[in-house]
Amino acid sequence: xxxxxxxxxxxxxxxxxVLSFGNKILASLEGRFRQIDEIAEYNQLKVIHAMQDxxxxxxxxxxTTGYGYNDLGRDTLEMVYAKIxxxxxxxxxxxxxxxxxxxxxxxxSNLRPGDELLSPVGKPYDTLEEVIGIRESKGSLxxxxxxxxxxxxxxxxxxxxxxxxxxxxxxxxxxTIQRSKGYQTRPTLSVKQxxxxxxxxxxxxxxxxxxxxxCYGEFVETIEPGDVGADMTVGSLIKNPGGxxxxxxxxxxxxxxxxxxxxxxxxxxxxxxxxxASLGVLSSFxxxxxxxxxxxxxxxxxxxxxxxxxxxxxxxVVPNGTESRHDIIQAVTFxxxxxxIAFCQGIQAAASVDSFVTPEPWDMPGYxxxxxxxxxxxxxxxxxxxxxxxxxxxxxxxxxxxxLTWPHAKLGILKALQSLVAxxxxxxxxxx
Ligand SMILES: *Cc1c(COP(=O)(O)O)cnc(C)c1O
Numbered sequence: 001x002x003x004x005x006x007x008x009x010x011x012x013x014x015x016x017x018v019l020s021f022g023n024k025i026l027a028s029l030e031g032r033f034r035q036i037d038e039i040a041e042y043n044q045l046k047v048i049h050a051m052q053d054x055x056x057x058x059x060x061x062x063x064t065t066g067y068g069y070n071d072l073g074r075d076t077l078e079m080v081y082a083k084i085x086x087x088x089x090x091x092x093x094x095x096x097x098x099x100x101x102x103x104x105x106x107x108x109s110n111l112r113p114g115d116e117l118l119s120p121v122g123k124p125y126d127t128l129e130e131v132i133g134i135r136e137s138k139g140s141l142x143x144x145x146x147x148x149x150x151x152x153x154x155x156x157x158x159x160x161x162x163x164x165x166x167x168x169x170x171x172x173x174x175x176t177i178q179r180s181k182g183y184q185t186r187p188t189l190s191v192k193q194x195x196x197x198x199x200x201x202x203x204x205x206x207x208x209x210x211x212x213x214x215c216y217g218e219f220v221e222t223i224e225p226g227d228v229g230a231d232m233t234v235g236s237l238i239k240n241p242g243g244x245x246x247x248x249x250x251x252x253x254x255x256x257x258x259x260x261x262x263x264x265x266x267x268x269x270x271x272x273x274x275x276x277a278s279l280g281v282l283s284s285f286x287x288x289x290x291x292x293x294x295x296x297x298x299x300x301x302x303x304x305x306x307x308x309x310x311x312x313x314x315x316x317v318v319p320n321g322t323e324s325r326h327d328i329i330q331a332v333t334f335x336x337x338x339x340x341i342a343f344c345q346g347i348q349a350a351a352s353v354d355s356f357v358t359p360e361p362w363d364m365p366g367y368x369x370x371x372x373x374x375x376x377x378x379x380x381x382x383x384x385x386x387x388x389x390x391x392x393x394x395x396x397x398x399x400x401x402x403x404l405t406w407p408h409a410k411l412g413i414l415k416a417l418q419s420l421v422a423x424x425x426x427x428x429x430x431x432x
Contacts, residue, residue: 125178216401
């Protein structure tokens, strides 16, 4: 078997040296992988339990057309999400086009002119800069008279409580907390840390809405932001909770009033959650959610493997090889554009779809530097699938995520290493 497996890797362009280096790293990760599997087992049961409690039936898998009145499957799925994310209600819709849209919707529907938004965890994800108006943009919160304040994390990644207390004023209506690091090299926040921050904010003024950008965090831990007091938990279905099957969509789970506000904004005042046909996507939403805990675990194994492998080769990695995990993203700093490009081209070459194309840096809407993206995905742009992206800007880090199956994640990382070896960025001798 070992020989046959080696031959498969060889056929896919992985040299013996790269494979045996990878396997050496893997041998040290058994304990970590077992922990990841236990979390997946817990979350799998959580999802099944929620589906049983909500009486998901065969009829729920069908969809509606037109206005979408009385869409049993849609309404039941929203109950399932509310249970899983410990919320009163949820909005889970194909009409929410992506994560940025879900976050923009949650913000725009719960803030009013004169209100202030506060980020106590530093700069938010790049695409939110235009939503908020940090970078000038048509239709931003700023254009509607909603102001913004930001408090950066302390250099060690902890909360600057004193500055947060000073930043909260009478106008502060909503606090946005990004769980994942996004395109930064700060640590990702654990759900427990998020809970401490929420408790602190509520201690200043209990009526401040605490929203968590949960992108890439779903099912990585056994608890979610709703378990620690978040008023809204927001994310994308083409990341973790769609399990690779959802072809589009986003969710907002939270307090009934917050979700209601979002629904009136998504559709129309007066209509809210009552309309919004689910068309044919419900069975993939349900089945994707069902698969999400194990799919997330596969992606997580890939992230842990990549961290240990590139750390051993001397590249700075965030999180490091041994740290506990709170999202599926792995940052590796190569220090040069060539390193970022070689890594992404290796990931692309491991894909089942579009493996033969060569990704190049380009000016992506919503981002302020050029970005290179490797994505050979069944769902376009899906980043729960094996993918990597890197802004072409210092410190020249790539952000690697996804892998619907563990063997695919492993192949991707080995291909990336092979590509770095081929370009001379990793010296062959270091693999010995
Ligand atoms: C991906 C992501 C977003 C935006 O989601 P899109 O679906 O790409 O619009 C927002 N915040 C974080 C932390 C993300 O990872």
